[in-house]
Amino acid sequence: MKLGTFSVVLGDMPLRKALEFLSGNGxxxxxxxxxxxxxxxxxxxxxxxxxxxxxxxxxxxxKEFNMEISALSCHGNMVHPVKETAQKFDEDLTKAILLAExxxxxxxxxxxxCPGGSxxxxxxxxxxxxxxxxxxxxxxxxWNEVLIPYWKEKVAFAKAHGVNRIALELHPGFCVYNTNTLxxxxxxxxxEIGANFDPSHLIWQGMDPCACIRxxxxxxxxxxxxxxxxxxxxxxVSINGVLDTTHYGDELNRSWIFRAVGYGHGEDxxxxxxxxxxxxxxxxxxxxxHEDSLMSGKEGLLKAISCLKNVLIYEDRGSMFWA
Numbered sequence: 001m002k003l004g005t006f007s008v009v010l011g012d013m014p015l016r017k018a019l020e021f022l023s024g025n026g027x028x029x030x031x032x033x034x035x036x037x038x039x040x041x042x043x044x045x046x047x048x049x050x051x052x053x054x055x056x057x058x059x060x061x062x063k064e065f066n067m068e069i070s071a072l073s074c075h076g077n078m079v080h081p082v083k084e085t086a087q088k089f090d091e092d093l094t095k096a097i098l099l100a101e102x103x104x105x106x107x108x109x110x111x112x113x114c115p116g117g118s119x120x121x122x123x124x125x126x127x128x129x130x131x132x133x134x135x136x137x138x139x140x141x142x143w144n145e146v147l148i149p150y151w152k153e154k155v156a157f158a159k160a161h162g163v164n165r166i167a168l169e170l171h172p173g174f175c176v177y178n179t180n181t182l183x184x185x186x187x188x189x190x191x192e193i194g195a196n197f198d199p200s201h202l203i204w205q206g207m208d209p210c211a212c213i214r215x216x217x218x219x220x221x222x223x224x225x226x227x228x229x230x231x232x233x234x235x236x237v238s239i240n241g242v243l244d245t246t247h248y249g250d251e252l253n254r255s256w257i258f259r260a261v262g263y264g265h266g267e268d269x270x271x272x273x274x275x276x277x278x279x280x281x282x283x284x285x286x287x288x289x290h291e292d293s294l295m296s297g298k299e300g301l302l303k304a305i306s307c308l309k310n311v312l313i314y315e316d317r318g319s320m321f322w323a
Contacts, residue, residue, distance in 0.1 A: 001274070001277070001278075001282075001283050001284065001285075001286055001314060002070075002285055003026060003027050003028050003029070003286055003288075003305065003309065003312055004027060004028065004029035004031055004070045004285035004286060004288065005022055005027050005030055005287060005288045005301065006031045006038075006073065006287050006288065006289040006290075007030050007031065007032045007033060007042045007043075008038050008039070008289075009288075009290040009297040009298075009300075009301055010022070010042075010297070010298075010301075011033075011039065011042070015042045015043075015058075018030075018042065019061065019062070019064075019065040019067055022065075022067070023065040023066060025305050026305065026309060027067070027305065028067065028068065029067065029068045029070040029285045030062070030067050031069070031070045031071045031072075031073055031109065031224075031287045032069055032071075032072055033072075033073050033074070034073065034074055034092075034099060035076070035093070035095060035096055036073075036074040036075045036089055036092045036093070036096075036110065037076060038075055043058070043072070043099075045092075045095035045096065045098070046095070048099055048102070049095060049098055049102070055102065059103065069103060069105045070105075070107065070224065070284065070285035070287055071105065071107035071108065071109045071167065071196070071224050071285070072099060072100050072103075072105050072108050072109070073096075073108075073109040074092050074096035074108065074110050075111050075169065076089030076090075076092060076110060076113070077111065077113040077114060077124060077174070078090040078110075079112075079113035079115045079147060079150050080113065080114075080115070080124060081115055081116030081119075081121045086113075089113075090154075093108070093154070094157070096108050097157065097161055097163050098161060100161075100163050101161040101162050101163060106163075106164070106165055107166075107167050107196075107223050108158070108165070108167065109167045109168075109169060110166065110167075110168060110169070110196075111168060111169055111171055111174045111176070112151075112168050112175045112176035112181075113147070113150070113175065114126050114142070114173060114174045114175050115141070115146040115147065115175075117138040117141065117142070118138070118141060124173070125138055125142075126172070126173050126174070126175075126177075127139050127142075142175055143175065143184075143188075148185070148189060151193065152188075152190075154166070155189050155190055155192045165194060165223045165224075166192055166193055166223075167196035167223035167224040168185070168194070168195060168196060169195075169196040169201070169226070170182055170195060170197070170201055170202065171198070171201050172201060172205065177201070177205075178205065178207065178212075179207070179212050182194075182216065182221065183216070183219060183221065191221075193221075194220075194221040194222060194223035194224075195216050195221050195224075196223060196224040196226060197212070197213065197216065197222055197224070198225075198226035198289065199226075199228065199229070199230075200226070200228035200229055200230040200264075200289075200291075201230075203229075203230040203232070203256075203264065203265075204232065204242050204255070204256040206242065209273055210272055210273060210276040213273065213276045214276060214279070216280070217276075217277075217280025217282065222277070222280055222282045223284075224284065224285060225277065225282065225284070225285060225286050226288075227261050227286050227287060227288045227304060227308060228258060228261065228289040228290075228291060229259040229263055229264030229265055230256050230257070230259060230264045231257055231263065231264040232255070232264075233254065233257075236253060236254060236255045236256075237255045240255055241255065242256060248293055249293060251293060251294065257292075257293060258291040258292055258293070259292050259294070260290065260300040260301075260303050260304045260307075261304040261307050261308055262306075263292065263294075263303070267307060267310060267311055270308070270311045271311050274311050274312055278313055278317075283316075286312055288301060288305065288308070290304065
């Protein structure tokens with residue numbers, strides 16, 4: 001395994017300064033935003049796809065600090081019911097795939113997206129229950145008429161350009177948000193669909209990250225990993241449950257908040273996750289994503305790095321000399 005960081009947290013630094021900071025603190029891989037919600041602060045495909053000198057300079061800067069790019073991230077809603085919005089996200093994803101081809105990056109991270117509930121909607125419609133029966137009709141439309149056809153076409157495009165791992169973050173608000181929905185899309189589209197596994201979004205839904213890792217590992221569907229924690233507030237959950245639309249900044253009244261690694265759960269919890277990843281055959285990036293509203297980005301990142309250095313399993317398995 002290799003310690004990584006999602007570069008968005010350092011978006012106020014130039015790429016060189018960000019790499020210097022990360023390398024100096026023992027980070028080995030960087031996940032770089034290149035469009036969609038993550039933006040293009042460190043990696044602008046419009047420049048790198050059209051200027052070979054800029055592309056070479058970009059690659060040389062990464063090498064200079066002995067870093068590897070674990071993934072290009074271009075999170076968005078490519079199946080948004082407003083055509084212009086969907087088209088912009090889709091164009092960004094297309095550019096991310098083309099840039100991954102040029103850079104030799106094996107993984108592109110994004111969301112599955114969420115359509116409207118019908119061809120006439122103007123806003124996405126995330127369904128969370130099967131009744132009234134209207135919701136089942138919504139799901140049938142979303143999956144069979146929009147989501148699966150879109151991803152079949154996009155995966156074919158990615159494969160044609162040498163990108164065979166599209167890692168979807170299991171995120172509420174989008175059609176793929178848990179283990180079953182990820183595996184459903186993978187079965188319908190192909191093995192190029194997998195998970196950018198982020199425990200933080202599973203924790204607040206009541207899932208066990210280790211159980212999910214085992215299930216996805218059996219399917220060979222673990223492509224990338226986000227290291228981000230969540231802290232549940234039992235008092236607020238007991239009153240309002242976990243489907244919480246309170247603003248992220250109103251921490252005292254929320255049912256849960258995102259935390260830096262180690263501040264939602266301790267080292268033992270994260271050691272169990274890392275061990276389960278090893279059992280599943282995942283030995284790739286553990287990419288820190290900072291979204292802790294109680295800490296600055298730099299402090300949260302440093303604390304996560306410190307915790308994970310004592311948690312990650314870096315070396316290959318040794319021989320079982322005792323067996």
